[in-house]
Amino acid sequence: VRPPIRVLITGAAGQIGYALSSLVGHGELLGKSQRVILHLLDVETATEPLNGLKLELIDSALPLLTDVIATTNPTEACTGVSIAIMVGGFPRKAHMERKDIMAMNGSIYSKHAYALEKYACKGCKVVVVANPANTNAVILSQCAPSIPRKNITCLTRLDHNRALGQVAAKLNIPVNVVKNVTIWGNHSSTQYPDVNHGCANGITIRNAIRDDNWLDNEFVSIVQQRGAAIIKARNLSSALSAASSVCDHIRDWVLGTPPGHWVSMGVISDGSYGVPEGLCYSFPVTCKDGDWNIVQGLDIDARSRQKMDDTARELEEERRLAQDYLQSL
Numbered sequence: 136v137r138p139p140i141r142v143l144i145t146g147a148a149g150q151i152g153y154a155l156s157s158l159v160g161h162g163e164l165l166g167k168s169q170r171v172i173l174h175l176l177d178v179e180t181a182t183e184p185l186n187g188l189k190l191e192l193i194d195s196a197l198p199l200l201t202d203v204i205a206t207t208n209p210t211e212a213c214t215g216v217s218i219a220i221m222v223g224g225f226p227r228k229a230h231m232e233r234k235d236i237m238a239m240n241g242s243i244y245s246k247h248a249y250a251l252e253k254y255a256c257k258g259c260k261v262v263v264v265a266n267p268a269n270t271n272a273v274i275l276s277q278c279a280p281s282i283p284r285k286n287i288t289c290l291t292r293l294d295h296n297r298a299l300g301q302v303a304a305k306l307n308i309p310v311n312v313v314k315n316v317t318i319w320g321n322h323s324s325t326q327y328p329d330v331n332h333g334c335a336n337g338i339t340i341r342n343a344i345r346d347d348n349w350l351d352n353e354f355v356s357i358v359q360q361r362g363a364a365i366i367k368a369r370n371l372s373s374a375l376s377a378a379s380s381v382c383d384h385i386r387d388w389v390l391g392t393p394p395g396h397w398v399s400m401g402v403i404s405d406g407s408y409g410v411p412e413g414l415c416y417s418f419p420v421t422c423k424d425g426d427w428n429i430v431q432g433l434d435i436d437a438r439s440r441q442k443m444d445d446t447a448r449e450l451e452e453e454r455r456l457a458q459d460y461l462q463s464l
């Protein structure tokens with residue numbers, strides 16, 4: 136029997152943490168035969184709901200869940216973990232300036248970076264969920280230089296899944312016969328959901344849908360604005376779908392993507408597709424043997440180029456704000 140794997144969830148007392156910890160315990164993160172030990176981290180003021188979550192997990196009697204450690208101590212939380220899911224943070228509120236939110240998250244992500252670098256397993260895989268997710272991942276990677284850059288990613292799989300869902304709904308087909316859409320760039324409203332290389336039921340999405348105007352306009356803005364639509368409907372941001380997408384992101388990264396399929400992941404750019412090096416940018420990737428690789432050689436038309444550059448510019452601006460904060464420390 137394989138030993139259990141330690142999985143960290145920060146911000147575990149929040150709404151994504153609530154949905155995600157149960158999915159992890161059901162084997163959605165690492166497969167149905169891998170036991171896990173959950174490390175749940177939150178802040179002191181969330182101690183009670185955090186402990187409540189631990190009680191509920193015990194009451195769920197999940198065979199794959201060997202143990203649950205609920206703590207407010209980042210050192211204890213990071214010790215021995217092989218997977219780190221970074222959900223804790225301060226989302227931007229209407230009245231807040233971007234640089235203020237960057238400073239608040241910069242302070243959290245620099246501290247968590249030090250704890251991961253020091254106490255996590257070598258080779259620990261990290262996914263940042265908390266917004267601004269891409270730039271929090273850059274901060275984490277800069278503050279934890281001994282963690283390989285390839286091990287630090289951010290979540291854009293929710294946007295990817297939203298794009299698959301929209302295409303499937305438009306064609307009235309099951310979502311699992313739609314593949315190879317791409318989310319380029321930032322997990323924000325500047326992201327570019329691209330169907331140019333995607334397939335539905337074995338033919339190109341453009342040929343299947345036969346409505347370029349819808350694909351180039353309405354589809355793009357539905358996917359870009361989906362987070363806002365969920366907030367409007369629920370008065371809370373997406374949690375169930377975010378948690379489910381985290382599981383997809385890590386499971387594919389660890390266990391591999393099916394042949395002929397790619398997924399979208401926010402990864403530190405190596406300059407592929409002319410994206411400035413060092414930005415955490417969402418690319419199409421395939422995964423094998425616990426490693427991801429950017430899909431190379433896709434044709435990029437002028438419209439796409441423009442949108443890919445626009446979202447890169449926003450990420451550069453965020454990175455500048457983050458750097459200002461880090462230099463002020």
Ligand code: NAI
Nearest residue numbers: 146148149150151177178223224226264265266290293377
């Ligand atoms: P939430 O507010 O319900 O939970 C956040 C939790 O983080 C709270 O329990 C809070 O106490 C905790 N926290 C704050 N500072 C912390 C620290 N220093 N250490 C540990 N925990 C800390 O928020 P929710 O809805 O669970 O969302 C979490 C984050 O995920 C938000 O930033 C949200 O914007 C982002 N998000 C990202 C998505 C993506 O696709 N990348 C999708 C949906 C949400």
